[in-house]
Amino acid sequence: MELIRLTNVLKQYDGGAVTALNNINLSIESGSFVSIIGPSGSGKSTLLNMLGALDSPDSGQVIINGVDLAKQKDLSDFRRQEIGFIFQLHNLLPNLNVQENVEIPLMDAKMSEKDKHRRALIFIEAVGLLDKRKQKPNKLSGGERQRVAIARALVNFPSIILADEPTGALDTKTGRKVLDVLRFVHESINATLIVVTHDRDVAKLAERTIEIRDGQVINDYYNR
Amino acid sequence: MEESVQTTFNEGGAEITVTNATNIGGNSGLLDMSFIDDLKNVTNVSDAVGQLSVSESPESYSQSKNIMGNMFYGINASKLNLAGISDVNGSIFDENSFEAIVGVRYCELNNVSIGDNITFLGHDFKIVGTFETGIVMKDNAAYISLDTLQNISDTQEVSSILVKTSEGANDTVVSQNIRDKYENVSTLTSSEMSSMLDDVIGILDTASLAISGLAIFVGAIGVVNTMVMTVYERTKEIGVLKSIGWKSKKILTMILGETLVLTTLSGIIGSILGILIAEIGIRLIGTNRFSLVYTPKTFILAFGITIIVGIIGGVYPAYKASKLAPTEALRYE
Ligand SMILES: Nc1ncnc2c1ncn2[C@@H]1O[C@H](COP(=O)(O)OP(=O)(O)OP(=O)(O)O)[C@@H](O)[C@H]1O
Numbered sequence: 001m002e003l004i005r006l007t008n009v010l011k012q013y014d015g016g017a018v019t020a021l022n023n024i025n026l027s028i029e030s031g032s033f034v035s036i037i038g039p040s041g042s043g044k045s046t047l048l049n050m051l052g053a054l055d056s057p058d059s060g061q062v063i064i065n066g067v068d069l070a071k072q073k074d075l076s077d078f079r080r081q082e083i084g085f086i087f088q089l090h091n092l093l094p095n096l097n098v099q100e101n102v103e104i105p106l107m108d109a110k111m112s113e114k115d116k117h118r119r120a121l122i123f124i125e126a127v128g129l130l131d132k133r134k135q136k137p138n139k140l141s142g143g144e145r146q147r148v149a150i151a152r153a154l155v156n157f158p159s160i161i162l163a164d165e166p167t168g169a170l171d172t173k174t175g176r177k178v179l180d181v182l183r184f185v186h187e188s189i190n191a192t193l194i195v196v197t198h199d200r201d202v203a204k205l206a207e208r209t210i211e212i213r214d215g216q217v218i219n220d221y222y223n224r
Numbered sequence: 225m226e227e228s229v230q231t232t233f234n235e236g237g238a239e240i241t242v243t244n245a246t247n248i249g250g251n252s253g254l255l256d257m258s259f260i261d262d263l264k265n266v267t268n269v270s271d272a273v274g275q276l277s278v279s280e281s282p283e284s285y286s287q288s289k290n291i292m293g294n295m296f297y298g299i300n301a302s303k304l305n306l307a308g309i310s311d312v313n314g315s316i317f318d319e320n321s322f323e324a325i326v327g328v329r330y331c332e333l334n335n336v337s338i339g340d341n342i343t344f345l346g347h348d349f350k351i352v353g354t355f356e357t358g359i360v361m362k363d364n365a366a367y368i369s370l371d372t373l374q375n376i377s378d379t380q381e382v383s384s385i386l387v388k389t390s391e392g393a394n395d396t397v398v399s400q401n402i403r404d405k406y407e408n409v410s411t412l413t414s415s416e417m418s419s420m421l422d423d424v425i426g427i428l429d430t431a432s433l434a435i436s437g438l439a440i441f442v443g444a445i446g447v448v449n450t451m452v453m454t455v456y457e458r459t460k461e462i463g464v465l466k467s468i469g470w471k472s473k474k475i476l477t478m479i480l481g482e483t484l485v486l487t488t489l490s491g492i493i494g495s496i497l498g499i500l501i502a503e504i505g506i507r508l509i510g511t512n513r514f515s516l517v518y519t520p521k522t523f524i525l526a527f528g529i530t531i532i533v534g535i536i537g538g539v540y541p542a543y544k545a546s547k548l549a550p551t552e553a554l555r556y557e
């Protein structure tokens with residue numbers, strides 16, 4: 001079943017001087033695992049932001065679950081319930097500790113505080129940070145911060161997980177562990193997983209790889 | 225400020241002060257003693273007394289603590305009440321003697337008290353009593369026998385005549401009658417005097433309002449600046465919260481709440497600090513001429529403005545930030 005459809009998506013910056021996305025047409029199946037690969041500055045992050053309803057195109061359409069995002073007034077419910085976004089830069093709140101950061105998306109969830117804590121701890125454990133759950137982000141290493149961001153993105157069981165270079169700051173071993181967590185959630189709740197990477201080995205783990213360059217799709221293939 | 229000025233002004237005994245209007249040629253015109261009896265015959269005048277005022281400028285400013293110089297009033301001892309002096313601590317000077325009663329402020333400035341001698345126009349006067357009227361001019365002066373002052377300053381005249389009106393009489397009418405009857409005099413009723421003082425108080429009040437206003441304005445700019453900076457620095461945080469799915473309204477409510485707490489706290493701390501500094505300041509200056517008056521109006525005004533500008537300074541940038549696409553807000557560092 002089709003989950004996401006992009007038609008003629010154009011995104012420019014600096015008054016047209018930079019074309020980050022140039023006429024992208026794309027369809028992504030529900031429950032699939034897709035990797036996006038390409039050189040630095042090719043438009044990978046910009047594309048992921050469109051898919052996660054964090055940004056809107058200058059022209060063209062973004063349709064998720066049959067809904068045209070441009071016609072939605074308030075996307076906050078959609079973001080909170082459907083999307084788990086892992087930023088290239090982790091974007092944790094510096095004043096909150098690990099556990100509090102992970103619990104932010106559960107703020108409005110209809111569950112008891114105890115259940116929220118339990119849910120958060122499950123994911124903190126999964127990314128291997130149980131012993132650091134009371135630490136502030138500035139006391140963590142870059143890789144640890146990225147793992148907190150992953151736990152935060154997954155905690156409300158999103159139907160779409162968008163990860164921008166989730167393993168970029170990590171060594172190979174930790175990177176694999178993180179990917180395992182992502183794949184585990186993808187498989188266990190049948191979430192759609194879209195991962196941006198510049199690492200071909202990581203890209204190969206996905207069912208499908210989309211290669212982009214200069215804001216255009218230059219290659220789109222299945223890995224098995 | 226208004227309150228503190230008013231406490232230093234209370235009414236003297238006489239309702240009308242008569243002085244010579246032909247004040248030409250440097251030497252202020254004096255009045256003949258016979259004029260006192262003339263005035264007593266004016267309708268509705270119950271009493272009148274002559275008063276001579278002579279001042280001696282200090283030989284050098286460094287020698288005298290009172291840069292105004294020494295002011296001596298000569299008056300009949302039995303008519304002191306017309307000069308507004310009702311309570312004398314000690315005893316009153318004898319007529320024709322070299323005794324003086326002095327104001328409390330005079331004592332303070334010259335460090336003298338009852339029993340001490342003070343020198344005026346080359347004569348020694350013994351302080352026999354002190355008084356306090358609350359009027360700075362009088363409390364800074366000495367009162368002696370009129371005859372003595374006339375003798376040592378070589379005059380037979382008086383500088384002003386203090387007129388008491390009959391009970392129930394209209395002071396303004398009596399004052400007008402005096403001016404009509406005697407062309408060369410000017411008169412000043414106590415109510416005219418106090419309205420003149422009211423004008424001064426009004427000016428002081430306007431000045432203090434302007435100062436408070438300026439202080440509040442400067443404070444407001446500070447509050448707006450702080451809030452704008454605080455929220456600006458949090459634009460990224462707003463981006464994070466938006467990307468995780470927080471509603472703009474919820475983000476704004478949170479920032480509004482924080483702004484209120486912040487501005488209320490700073491208002492309270494500011495008020496406490498303000499009072500402390502004012503109290504310490506007035507003790508350091510060591511004056512009792514002014515007393516500190518706190519009007520609720522000023523505090524409410526300052527508080528209200530703090531909170532309003534805090535909200536404007538805090539919520540407006542927050543509102544703008546909440547309207548940004550999450551990715552744009554996230555780009556702020
Ligand atoms: N907010 C912005 N303002 C101006 N230019 C931008 C902005 N965001 C992205 N760009 C430009 O758009 C192009 C695509 O950027 P994007 O971040 O999507 O690249 P990327 O593929 O994610 O690169 P990297 O691998 O380095 O993260 C780049 O040339 C970038 O400079």
Ligand SMILES: [Mg+2]
Nearest residue numbers: 044045088164
């Ligand atoms: Mg990128």
